[in-house]
Each structure stands twice: as C-alpha cells, then as structure tokens.
Amino acid sequence: MARNVTTRHKVTATAAAWIVALIIFFPILYTLITSIKTEPEAIAGFSLWPSGTFENYITVQTQRDYLKPFMNSVILSVGSTILALIIAIPSAWAMAFSPTKRTKDILMWMLSTKMMPAVAVLVPIYLMFRDFGLLDSRIGLTVMLTLINLPIVVWMLYTYFREIPGEILEASRMDGAGLWQEIVYVLTPMAVPGIASTLLLNIILAWNESFWTIRLSTTNAAPLTAFIASFSSPQGLFWAKLSAASTMAIAPILILGWFSQKQLVRGLTFGAVK
Amino acid sequence: MATQNTKTLARLMMAPSVLLLLVWMIVPLAMTLWFSFQNYNLLDPSNVSFTGLFNYQFFYTDPAFFQSIWNTLVIVGGVLLITVIGGIAIALLLDQPIFGQGIVRILIISPFFVMPPVAALVWKNMIMNPSYGVFADISRFFGLRPIDWFAQYPLFSIVIIVAWQWLPFATLILLTALQSLDGEQKEAAEMDGANFFNRFVYLVLPHLARSITVVILIQTIFLLGVYAEILVTTNGGPGYASTNLAFLIYRTALLGYDVGGASAGGIIAVVLANIVAFFLMRAVGKNLDR
Numbered sequence: 139m140a141r142n143v144t145t146r147h148k149v150t151a152t153a154a155a156w157i158v159a160l161i162i163f164f165p166i167l168y169t170l171i172t173s174i175k176t177e178p179e180a181i182a183g184f185s186l187w188p189s190g191t192f193e194n195y196i197t198v199q200t201q202r203d204y205l206k207p208f209m210n211s212v213i214l215s216v217g218s219t220i221l222a223l224i225i226a227i228p229s230a231w232a233m234a235f236s237p238t239k240r241t242k243d244i245l246m247w248m249l250s251t252k253m254m255p256a257v258a259v260l261v262p263i264y265l266m267f268r269d270f271g272l273l274d275s276r277i278g279l280t281v282m283l284t285l286i287n288l289p290i291v292v293w294m295l296y297t298y299f300r301e302i303p304g305e306i307l308e309a310s311r312m313d314g315a316g317l318w319q320e321i322v323y324v325l326t327p328m329a330v331p332g333i334a335s336t337l338l339l340n341i342i343l344a345w346n347e348s349f350w351t352i353r354l355s356t357t358n359a360a361p362l363t364a365f366i367a368s369f370s371s372p373q374g375l376f377w378a379k380l381s382a383a384s385t386m387a388i389a390p391i392l393i394l395g396w397f398s399q400k401q402l403v404r405g406l407t408f409g410a411v412k
Numbered sequence: 413m414a415t416q417n418t419k420t421l422a423r424l425m426m427a428p429s430v431l432l433l434l435v436w437m438i439v440p441l442a443m444t445l446w447f448s449f450q451n452y453n454l455l456d457p458s459n460v461s462f463t464g465l466f467n468y469q470f471f472y473t474d475p476a477f478f479q480s481i482w483n484t485l486v487i488v489g490g491v492l493l494i495t496v497i498g499g500i501a502i503a504l505l506l507d508q509p510i511f512g513q514g515i516v517r518i519l520i521i522s523p524f525f526v527m528p529p530v531a532a533l534v535w536k537n538m539i540m541n542p543s544y545g546v547f548a549d550i551s552r553f554f555g556l557r558p559i560d561w562f563a564q565y566p567l568f569s570i571v572i573i574v575a576w577q578w579l580p581f582a583t584l585i586l587l588t589a590l591q592s593l594d595g596e597q598k599e600a601a602e603m604d605g606a607n608f609f610n611r612f613v614y615l616v617l618p619h620l621a622r623s624i625t626v627v628i629l630i631q632t633i634f635l636l637g638v639y640a641e642i643l644v645t646t647n648g649g650p651g652y653a654s655t656n657l658a659f660l661i662y663r664t665a666l667l668g669y670d671v672g673g674a675s676a677g678g679i680i681a682v683v684l685a686n687i688v689a690f691f692l693m694r695a696v697g698k699n700l701d702r
Contacts (some may be wrong), residue, residue, distance in 0.1 A: 144655035258678035
C-alpha cells in the first residue's frame, strides 16, 4: 500500500518535472528544429517535423563567414580567461594561505567593482579604445574581458584554495620537502580541480558577454555575440538561417555548461552555496 | 621567523590584481565624472567647454530619464520576482524522487548558457512574432487574436526573455540548497503532523533564506545592466517604452554623440547602482556572516 503511493507520487512528480523542463527547454529545441527547416517551412506555422536540410548551415558559413566570429569567440574567451588566471592565481593564493585582517575587505571591494554599471564607463572606454586604435581589435577586447571577469576569477579561486588544508603543507615540510617540491607535488595537484572549474566557468561567462563585445567590435574582432546581434534587422524570411547560426553559436558552450553544472553553483555563488 | 618575508611575498602576489582593478575602477570613472561637466559632442570635438551642472540638468529634465529609471527597476524587480518564485517552485518539484532527474536538470539549466543576443532573437522571431511565432499559433488555435508582444507590451516581453535566461540559475542554486536540507528534520516534521504548507513556511523557507539572498544579489548585478536583449528586440522603443538606464546612456553617447550628457547619465547610473548595492550588501552581509 505505502509502496503503491510512493510509486504514484513518483510518476506524478516525474510527469510534472518533465513538462516544466520541456517548456523551459522549448525555445532551444525549436531553434534546433527550425535550423533544419527550409525558409518557407520556417514561417509556415508551428511544426516539429522539419524536412531535415543542412543547407542553412552551409549558407551561414559561405555567405556570412561563420568561422571568423567563431574563432574570435574562442580566442577572446579562452585568452581572457587564461590571462585572468595568471593574474588571479597568485593573489588568490596569498589571500587563502596568508590571510590578513584586510583580506575580507579586499575581496568585498573586488566584488564591488562588479557593481559598477558597465555603461557608466562606456564613454571613456570607447574614447580610449578609439584613441589607442583598439576598437575592433582582439587585443583590446581580450583585455576588457580580462578586467571585467578578474574579480570573479579571484573570488572563485580563493574559495577553492581556502579548502586546501594547511596541515598538509606542514606534514610535507616535516617530511623534508623543499618549497619547490611542496608546490609541484603537494599544492598543484590539490589546486588543479579548482583552477579547472574556474577556467570552465569563466570561458562560459566570457563567451556570452554581450555589452563590450558588441559595442567595441565591428567586423575584424567581432565574436559570435556581435555576429548574432547583426542578424536583428532582417526578419521573416531568414529564420532558418538565423536558427542555424544561433545553434552553432550556443552549442559549444551549452555542452561545456552541461559538464560544468556541478561546479556552476559553488562557482557563481562564490562558495556561499554548495 | 619567516613571517615578515611571507607577508611581503603575499603583498607582492596580490599587487597585480589589486592594482589592475584599482586602475580599472578609478581611471574610467574619473574620466566619466570629468566629461559629465563638459559640453562635449563627438560631432564637434574642437568645441569642448566647461558647463557645470548643465548635463545633469539636461538629463534630469529629459522625460526619458524617469521612464528609463522606472523601466530599469521594473526589469530588475520583475525578473527577480519571476525567477525567485518560479525557482523555488521548480526546485521543490525537482527535489522529489523523479525518473530521469539528470536529463531534466540538464534541460532546465540550458537557457543559462544561451548568449543574450541568441535568446532575445529566438524569442522575438520564433516565439513572440505576431504572425509566425509559436504564441501566435497558440492564440489562433484557441480562436484568439495573436498579441503583438513587442508593440503592445514591450517592457513585459523583455522581462519574460530575461527571466527565461535567469530562471535556471535561481532554480539550480535553490535546488542545491534544498538538497542540503536535513532529511531527518523533514521526516520529524511530517511525523509531528505538519502539512506541506507548514513544512514549507517554517522549515524549508528559513533554510533557503541564505541562497535566496545570494540569488537576488548576483542577479541584480547583472540585471541592472540588461542591454543586448533590448538592442536586438525593441531597440528601446516604441518611444522610450522599453529603454532602461543602460540603454538610454548608450543611445545618448553613441547615437546622439553627446559625451557630456551620456557621462552625466553614467554618473547617475553609478549612484543608482550604489544605492541598490548598499541595501543588498547590508542584507547579504547579515545573511552570509553565519
């Protein structure tokens, strides 16, 4: 009897959860389906059965040169994340292993720089970029993305490093390990998972950043965010192509995101929720 | 013994990121402040002069200004309301034993990884378009007249799109928090005859308080600066109906070439963000120091 109720409960909950999940996922699914429709099919009303053409993908590549913004997205997101890690690892390390009274304040201050609305500094940044010839350059955008994500990178690394137990260092020192051996054999292996999660999450954040990437690039350095935004004017007849471009723009990061969902929560809440 | 050395080393290690962020925070902001007192138009760059508070007065008396502040607050408030309430509901649902939980989680988290221009264009064209969108198809199915979302309810449409992007984030965090709730406590409450409502109000909600605060804090940071979603859907219109403060400043600066006016707007945005941040940090500080 009791068992019967539990099964019924589970079936009901399952049905409800799947309905909610499919509704939330629907826009993505429908984009994928529309991307393999022909253009007339795309505006012919609701249909989940496409004719299955891959023409749109080919057209997006041949007419709009999809590969270029894609490569820009890869270079900008990976480049800025690695640059941010190089700058952030030493400071997060110092904060985690030799904290002072002011460490907490410095961390809070770093987070507060994220509170500054990007648009408030649009004018000076735009003028500086123009005067230094950095508009529409990969270097300029990489620096920009590094700066805006640096506070988050420091925070995330700090929360991971803080969990490396200090006793293990003492133990290895007692066993006669030198500083170099300590870093290579003891600390690095323990720090790698945290660094990897930080890397993954920040690539996702940088890939999807859509204010500076759109405003500071036109063609040469334009990543996928700017590429897709340029599709906003033509309407109606280009939905299948827009869907193909959209699918290609989100697929890599979606798959990366699925793998990182465990780290996502603690990473984005700076360790406040685990 | 080596403490002095360690301290110096620690300072040296922290220096690059602290200095970079310091420069990043101070230099552009100081420039914005300086420009906000200048009469500076990009179309006439040779004619720059000091105007005192004229730009602020100009921005303040512009009817678009109050509307854009109101719109900013509507977007932040509306999205927070939908994502927190929806997030709690979905998290409670996913906390039940269900078949295929892994796949359900993957489906629900997915919108968070969709870049804003894609999310906005997909909703604008495929879902909300008054002639060919899915919503229009549904309306026609029930014999109703399709709604022209972006013409009739531009701000609400943007709230829906942004809420769709952030609902997964809220859900995932609240679900994680929910799963850390002690099962024995729940059982004990059940045995004592507490119904679902009572368990929710007296046990679950207090347990979630901290995560809800974190969700609100982090989302607010991003929601104050909603930009791409507006750019590719309504472009701020019709009129200023869906222009938030971020979009108004962009419009003044890069479409109106008015450096002084846009900078004054930027300073106002900073003040607004600081007011919000002040209250948030106080609330979060209380909640996080446990």
